[in-house]
Structures are given as structure tokens and as C-alpha cells.
Amino acid sequence: xxxxxxxxxxxxxxxxxxxxxxxxxxxxKFRGPKMVGPxxxxxxxxxxxxxxxxEYCSNCKNCDMSCPSGVPISTLNMLARAKYFKxxxxxxxxxxxxxxxxxxxLSAATPGMANFGMKMxxxxxxxxxxxxxxxxxxxxxxxxxxxxxxxxxxxxxDKVVFYPGCFINYNDPQVGMDFVAVMxxxxxxxxxxxxxxxxxxxxxxNGFLDEAEENAKQxxxxxxxxxxxxxxxxxxxxxxxxxxxQEYQELFHIEGVAEYAKHLYDADEFLLDLHDQGRLxxxxxxxxxKYMYHAPCHLRAQGMGxxxxxxxALIPGLDVQDADAGCCGISGNYGFKDDKxxxxxxxxxGLFKAIKDSGRDTVVSECGTxxxxxGHGANVKTLHPLTLVRKSYEAYHK
Amino acid sequence: MREYDIVVIGGGLAGLMAAAxxxxxxxxVTLLSLGSGTLTIGGGxxxxxxxxxxxxxxxxxxxxxxxxxxxxxxxxxxRPAIEESIRFFKEICEQEGYSYIGNLDKTQWIPTAAGxxxxxxxxxxxxxxxxxxxxxxxxxxxxxxxxxxxxxLIAKNFKKIPAFAQKEYEVVMVDPKLSEGRDVTxxxxxxxxxxxxxxxxxxxxxxxxxxxxxxxxxxxVLGTRPDYAVKEKLEKALGCHFIxxxxxxxxxxxxxxxxxxxxxxKKNGVRIVExxxxxxxxxxxxxxxxVITEGVxxxxxxxAKSFILANGGFYGGGLLAEPGKVIEPIFNLPVExxxxxxxxxxxxxxxxxxxxxxxxxxxxxxxxxxxxxxxKVLLNNVYVAGRNLRGYDFSFEKSGNGVAIASxxxxxxxx
Numbered sequence: 001x002x003x004x005x006x007x008x009x010x011x012x013x014x015x016x017x018x019x020x021x022x023x024x025x026x027x028x029k030f031r032g033p034k035m036v037g038p039x040x041x042x043x044x045x046x047x048x049x050x051x052x053x054x055e056y057c058s059n060c061k062n063c064d065m066s067c068p069s070g071v072p073i074s075t076l077n078m079l080a081r082a083k084y085f086k087x088x089x090x091x092x093x094x095x096x097x098x099x100x101x102x103x104x105x106l107s108a109a110t111p112g113m114a115n116f117g118m119k120m121x122x123x124x125x126x127x128x129x130x131x132x133x134x135x136x137x138x139x140x141x142x143x144x145x146x147x148x149x150x151x152x153x154x155x156x157x158d159k160v161v162f163y164p165g166c167f168i169n170y171n172d173p174q175v176g177m178d179f180v181a182v183m184x185x186x187x188x189x190x191x192x193x194x195x196x197x198x199x200x201x202x203x204x205x206n207g208f209l210d211e212a213e214e215n216a217k218q219x220x221x222x223x224x225x226x227x228x229x230x231x232x233x234x235x236x237x238x239x240x241x242x243x244x245x246q247e248y249q250e251l252f253h254i255e256g257v258a259e260y261a262k263h264l265y266d267a268d269e270f271l272l273d274l275h276d277q278g279r280l281x282x283x284x285x286x287x288x289x290k291y292m293y294h295a296p297c298h299l300r301a302q303g304m305g306x307x308x309x310x311x312x313a314l315i316p317g318l319d320v321q322d323a324d325a326g327c328c329g330i331s332g333n334y335g336f337k338d339d340k341x342x343x344x345x346x347x348x349x350g351l352f353k354a355i356k357d358s359g360r361d362t363v364v365s366e367c368g369t370x371x372x373x374x375g376h377g378a379n380v381k382t383l384h385p386l387t388l389v390r391k392s393y394e395a396y397h398k
Numbered sequence: 399m400r401e402y403d404i405v406v407i408g409g410g411l412a413g414l415m416a417a418a419x420x421x422x423x424x425x426x427v428t429l430l431s432l433g434s435g436t437l438t439i440g441g442g443x444x445x446x447x448x449x450x451x452x453x454x455x456x457x458x459x460x461x462x463x464x465x466x467x468x469x470x471x472x473x474x475x476x477r478p479a480i481e482e483s484i485r486f487f488k489e490i491c492e493q494e495g496y497s498y499i500g501n502l503d504k505t506q507w508i509p510t511a512a513g514x515x516x517x518x519x520x521x522x523x524x525x526x527x528x529x530x531x532x533x534x535x536x537x538x539x540x541x542x543x544x545x546x547x548x549x550x551l552i553a554k555n556f557k558k559i560p561a562f563a564q565k566e567y568e569v570v571m572v573d574p575k576l577s578e579g580r581d582v583t584x585x586x587x588x589x590x591x592x593x594x595x596x597x598x599x600x601x602x603x604x605x606x607x608x609x610x611x612x613x614x615x616x617x618x619v620l621g622t623r624p625d626y627a628v629k630e631k632l633e634k635a636l637g638c639h640f641i642x643x644x645x646x647x648x649x650x651x652x653x654x655x656x657x658x659x660x661x662x663x664k665k666n667g668v669r670i671v672e673x674x675x676x677x678x679x680x681x682x683x684x685x686x687x688x689v690i691t692e693g694v695x696x697x698x699x700x701x702a703k704s705f706i707l708a709n710g711g712f713y714g715g716g717l718l719a720e721p722g723k724v725i726e727p728i729f730n731l732p733v734e735x736x737x738x739x740x741x742x743x744x745x746x747x748x749x750x751x752x753x754x755x756x757x758x759x760x761x762x763x764x765x766x767x768x769x770x771x772x773x774k775v776l777l778n779n780v781y782v783a784g785r786n787l788r789g790y791d792f793s794f795e796k797s798g799n800g801v802a803i804a805s806x807x808x809x810x811x812x813x
Contacts, residue, residue, distance in 0.1 A: 015439065016433065019585060030580065035580070066433055068713070070432075264695060303675065304698065305428075
């Protein structure tokens with residue numbers, strides 16, 4: 001049963017998705033995944049049907065994960081949203097939130113100024129519908145691609161292609177640098193393509209499906225080129241990963257996705273596979289540290305378990321506890337929206353409480369926006385699992 | 399290569415119980431699940447054996463067990479293991495603070511939202527009918543705007559049940575003020591009662607319509623969490639007894655049970671992989687070496703010493719129906735079925751006979767290992783549990799969760 005059959009009639013109306021939808025639990029304004037997804041999709045197939053509460057779906061994919069019949073409910077919602085906006089004007093707010101990459105490129109020349117400007121303009125952003133309380137990410141002083149260009153790697157015959165994604169590239173480049181260091185420690189050379197564009201996830205959730213498809217076409221061509229040559233592709237962002245391997249297949253009809261998807265890996269999973277093959281550098285130094293872990297919904301949706309937890313379990317001394325408290329609520333840019341901020345915080349409240357109750361001051365998670373939301377909601381430090389892997393390798397040599 | 403002791407395929411009650419029993423035995427377990435199982439659809443109570451062939455109610459679950467036919471899973475499992483499995487299930491519930499009441503020697507007739515009674519064996523304490531049976535006067539409490547729960551219908555239909563006909567019924571309503579937004583389900587009311595403000599507000603509203611000492615029938619709304627906090631707080635504040643009915647999906651009692659079991663497994667180190675579409679297996683010399691999931695991206699291989707197949711029947715995808723044949727897709731195990739598929743169905747909808755298609759499934763030995771048509775074990779380290787077993791129509795005989803618990807337990811104990 002492959003997952004890219006968008007057939008609403010596979011839904012038996014069993015209601016499991018309703019019980020598992022974090023948005024439904026947080027607000028009564030959302031009519032729920034079953035109704036807004038497959039039930040109304042049957043109507044939408046025959047007529048132009050408008051469901052106002054469609055805007056509340058955050059595309060977190062918990063409905064898809066709970067469905068016993070394999071209906072990609074959230075994708076039906078995203079397609080319906082795109083159809084809705086086909087002949088309607090989009091808000092400036094949605095444009096800005098969907099075009100993080102364009103905004104970042106504009107700001108790239110002077111990120112310091114851009115950050116200063118952003119702080120000053122939170123009032124203006126609030127006026128256009130972006131919450132003044134939401135944890136908007138700051139731009140890094142140097143993007144990942146700049147840092148990477150200046151990095152001297154040791155050349156190895158085995159190479160991997162890294163897809164950094166917008167968040168790592170513009171907001172959190174250190175994760176990308178940690179990734180490169182970990183690959184180098186495993187005698188792998190990292191290739192980064194300048195022509196990669198945003199995976200399109202932020203575009204899709206706001207209904208800019210055509211633009212997302214343009215991005216997809218460009219990425220598919222590059223990804224396919226590298227996997228055809230036998231190089232694996234690796235992401236550190238679970239939403240980018242899900243988009244590139246799964247949502248492209250569900251949303252678009254672009255040749256080649258199924259072929260490269262076979263060789264597209266989450267970084268943690270890739271390292272575990274190396275371990276299975278006896279190839280992982282296991283010179284891990286002891287880290288006598290305690291962390292909480294949060295599993296991003298877009299990782300859980302990928303059917304590979306929690307590779308980050310398994311990977312970190314290889315590091316001696318490290319104590320990582322899975323918070324196991326569901327969605328953090330941010331869902332990409334959902335929680336940045338003024339009218340969704342409270343819903344987003346309500347969704348995350350269980351997770352924030354679990355983290356606070358644990359007494360641990362740092363949370364490990366693969367997803368960049370989950371980390372933002374957790375830092376904001378639980379008032380803790382956050383980091384990517386690979387940062388700890390790198391730290392452990394470095395501890396070994398001390 | 400990562401190898402586990404046991405890979406359990408399926409995250410429904412059979413799979414969860416198999417994983418629980420295996421981990422209790424100190425085994426290293428991976429559970430591969432797709433979707434969140436059927437517990438949240440209707441599974442908060444444990445039916446063991448409600449009706450015999452011909453639609454005759456079994457005197458007790460125990461008596462029912464004695465009367466099942468040769469091919470029934472209970473016959474393979476045997477009475478001692480069934481008893482142990484029920485004890486083990488109750489032990490987990492107790493330990494997790496959400497204990498179940500009941501035993502094999504007593505049928506519990508519990509009220510449904512239609513005002514009928516349904517036979518079952520184990521129920522959460524929120525469905526204890528002891529006080530209901532004793533009461534001369536019963537209050538049926540509904541919530542404004544809540545769909546699928548009509549107190550006056552319940553009161554009217556209860557009057558038709560001999561044991562309940564002499565009681566006096568009073569119908570009262572509470573307005574949870576949830577009418578804004580979508581249709582109201584029991585889940586919405588239960589979530590309202592999960593919050594401190596909601597509970598306090600509900601207590602105030604209930605005070606106006608029910609007297610202290612009342613026995614109150616309500617829809618399943620006493621919180622979504624697997625504990626009795628909401629029930630106890632309500633009962634203490636109002637001095638009443640509350641009894642939840644069995645109701646339509648989403649099942650709040652099933653949601654609580656699933657939450658509790660998944661939490662138990664994680665606490666005990668079971669590795670759970672969600673969205674795992676198990677498509678095929680690697681078998682060498684009559685032994686399964688690994689099963690393979692087919693993601694939208696690529697295949698992933700899961701190695702183990704033993705495998706428990708608990709991925710459901712036709713509904714869950716564990717069995718596939720094609721004209722004239724039934725396929726078990728992962729191991730290609732044989733399923734005996736009439737080639738004329740017209741014979742699969744009993745076309746009389748409310749008949750006193752089981753559905754033939756419901757009885758189609760995998761034949762197993764007493765250890766739950768799959769058998770061929772000659773009764774020979776096909777795979778030495780594969781064990782079958784739950785809805786894909788042949789020989790029972792859970793819906794007709796009311797035995798679904800009982801078979802799931804007993805067969806899941808037996809599979810894990812046979813490994």
C-alpha cells in the first residue's frame with residue numbers, strides 16, 4: 001500500500017483521525033480531519049465547495065499517521081487549500097511566511113540590519129497578521145552556504161549530497177556545520193548544490209501550490225542527477241525530508257521522485273545504517289549529560305521510528321529521555337500567525353509541561369521550527385541530535 | 399545489523415498485548431504499526447464470549463468458552479492461557495492506575511447509548527453497573543448539542559428491559575456551552591472535563607439538575623486520560639454514581655485503553671515504529687529472518703529471532719479478499735475459503751448465524767504458529783494473533799478483544 005493514492009473513498013469514517021488531531025483538540029473552530037479532508041473531498045470533486053475551517057489544518061500529519069486505511073488526509077486538505085486560493089487573493093502575511101527563502105536572500109547582504117529591522121517591525125508584522133509573541137527565527141550572521149564555502153574538507157572517495165533547507169541555511173547554519181563534521185569523522189565528503197531551492201513546504205501550507213511545484217521540479221532534477229550517479233542525499237530537517245520524498249509524490253506528478261527517494265536519508269537514519277553495515281565511526285567520547293527528546297511529527301510520519309533516539313543511545317554516558325507528548329504546535333509557520341498562535345501554544349502545552357516536569361534544561365529535536373517553539377514554550381535550550389554526535393566525537397579526542 | 403528478539407506486526411490490541419507480554423518476559427521488542435488500530439473506534443471494553451451459535455447468550459464468558467467449536471481460536475489457546483492472559487491484562491491496568499473490573503465467571507450487561515444492554519466481560523470502573531442494578535430511580539444525563547446520545551431514548555428503551563422495567567427514570571440535560579464551532583461529540587465533552595475549569599463548571603451545572611445520591615447514566619465523557627480522576631472528582635463533589643454507556647466512535651474508553659497500553663510499552667522499552675507498512679518477509683528453511691516495510695521512499699528490513707503477526711483481518715489489511723480467494727500478503731500463508739465467493743456472506747442481515755467471511759483466516763496450532771491444510775507448522779518462529787485468525791466472528795459472538803488479548807498473550811508466551 002503506497003501512500004500516494006489520494007482516494008477519499010478509502011476513508012471508512014471511523015473517526016480515529018479526529019481523536020488524534022492536535023488542532024481538533026485545541027480548537028472547536030476546526031471541523032476535524034475526517035470532515036474537512038475525505039468527507040468534503042467527495043463534494044469538492046463534483047463542485048466548488050468552500051469549507052471555511054479548512055484554514056485550521058496545520059498539515060502536521062497526525063491524521064495520516066492514525067488512519068487505518070492509508071488516506072493522506074492532510075494532503076487532501078493542502079490540495080483543497082490550493083484549489084481555494086487558485087482564483088483568490090492571498091494576504092501579505094501568507095506571502096511573507098511562505099517565502100522565507102526570498103526574504104532571507106533579500107536580507108542576506110545585511111543580516112544584522114535585517115534582524116534589527118525585524119525586532120523594530122514586530123508591531124508592523126502584527127498589523128499584517130503575524131503574532132508579536134511568536135518565536136520568529138533570527139537570521140544567522142553568515143549563511144550555511146557561506147560557511148560551507150570557506151570550510152576546508154578532507155577529500156574522501158565516498159561522498160554524500162547534503163540538502164540543507166532554508167532553516168539550516170539562513171537561520172541555524174551550525175546544524176549544517178555539525179553535520180559536515182560528523183560526515184568527515186566518518187570519512188565522507190559532503191557536496192552541497194548551490195542550485196537547491198526551498199523544498200516548498202511553507203508554500204504548500206499557504207496554498208502557493210504552483211510555486212511549490214516549480215521549486216519541486218528544480219529540486220527533483222538536481223536530486224535525481226546525484227542519486228543517478230550513486231550518491232546518497234541527506235537532510236537534517238525532517239519537514240524538508242518528508243516533502244522531498246513523500247509530499248512531492250502525493251501533491252505533484254513529477255517523474256523521478258520515486259527513484260531518488262530510495263536514496264534520500266534523514267541524517268540520523270543514515271548514520272544508523274552505517275552502523276548496521278559496521279562502517280560507523282564509533283569513537284564516541286563519554287558525555288555525562290541529560291536531555292529531553294522531542295520527536296517531530298514530520299519524522300514520525302516517515303515510517304522509520306525514531307532514529308535520533310537510537311543513534312544517541314550509542315553515545316556513552318548520554319541520558320536522553322523521549323518526552324513523548326505529541327505535537328509541539330508550530331507546524332512550520334502555522335504558529336507564527338496571529339490568529340493561530342494561541343491554538344499553536346495550546347497544542348504544545350502538553351509537551352511544554354512534560355519538559356518542565358522533567359527538570360531537564362535542554363531538548364534535542366531534529367526539526368528547526370519545533371526547536372524554536374519548544375525554546376519559546378518551555379523556556380529551555382534546544383539542539384539537533386547531530387550537534388551531540390559531533391560533541392561526542394570531539395570528546396573522544398580530548 | 400540490529401536484531402531484536404521479537405518483531406510484532408500490528409498496533410491493535412492483539413499486537414499491544416503481545417508486545418506487553420513479550421517485554422514482561424525480558425524480550426527486546428520492536429512493534430511495527432500502521433494507523434492507530436481499532437481500539438479508538440470501539441474497543442474500550444473486553445468482550446470474551448457473549449453469544450453462542452444461534453444467537454443464544456452465553457450464561458457466562460466461562461460457559462461460552464466451553465461451548466466454542468473446534469476451529470475457534472479459544473480452543474487452540476486453551477482455558478489456562480486465556481485465564482492467565484486476562485489476569486495479565488488486568489495486572490497492567492491496575493499497575494497503570496486504570497483498573498478494569500470483571501472476570502470470566504460473570505457476564506456484565508452494560509447499557510448502550512441506544513438504551514439496550516450488551517454482554518461483555520471486563521469494563522473500566524466508569525462502566526460498573528453495580529449501583530445501577532440496585533437503584534429504584536435512575537437519572538439519564540445528556541449534554542446539549544451532543545450527537546448520538548439521546549437520554550429520553552435510553553429511558554424509553556430501558557423500560558422495555560424486564561430487569562429495568564420497574565425502575566423510575568428521570569431525564570436531565572447539562573449544557574456544556576460547546577455549540578459554537580463543529581458538531582459536538584463525546585470526545586469534545588470529555589476534553590472539556592479534562593480541564594479543571596471545565597470540570598468545575600460541569601459540577602456547578604450538574605448540581606442544578608441532579609440530587610445527591612443519584613445513580614446517573616451518562617455518555618462516555620469522564621475524561622480522555624487513562625485514570626479515574628474525573629470520575630472520582632465528580633462523584634465526590636456531587637455524591638452520585640456515574641455510569642458510562644457504550645457508544646459510537648470515536649470511543650473514549652478505547653482511546654484511554656490505547657493511551658495506557660502504548661505508554662506501558664514505551665516505559666518498558668518497546669521500540670514502536672509508526673507508519674510501518676509491512677509488505678513482505680524473508681524466509682529461509684521454514685524460519686522468518688526478517689520482514690520488510692515498503693515506505694513511500696524505500697524498503698526497510700527488520701531482523702528478529704521471532705515474529706508475531708497481528709496486523710488485523712480484512713479491515714486492518716492483514717487479509718486481502720479477491721474474487722474466490724483470500725490472501726495473507728506478508729508470508730503468503732494459506733487461507734482456506736470457498737472458491738465461490740457468493741458463499742462468503744450470510745445475506746440475511748440480522749440473522750442468528752455468524753458471517754462466513756468473518757470466520758475466514760489463518761489456521762494455527764496451540765502455540766499460534768501458522769499451519770498448512772494438513773496441519774503441519776509452516777513457519778517455526780512466526781506466531782499469529784488477533785483478527786487474522788480463522789474460526790470466529792467477533793461481531794456476532796462478542797469476543798473481539800477477548801481473542802485479541804488471549805491470542806496476543808499466547809503468541810508472546812510461545813516464543
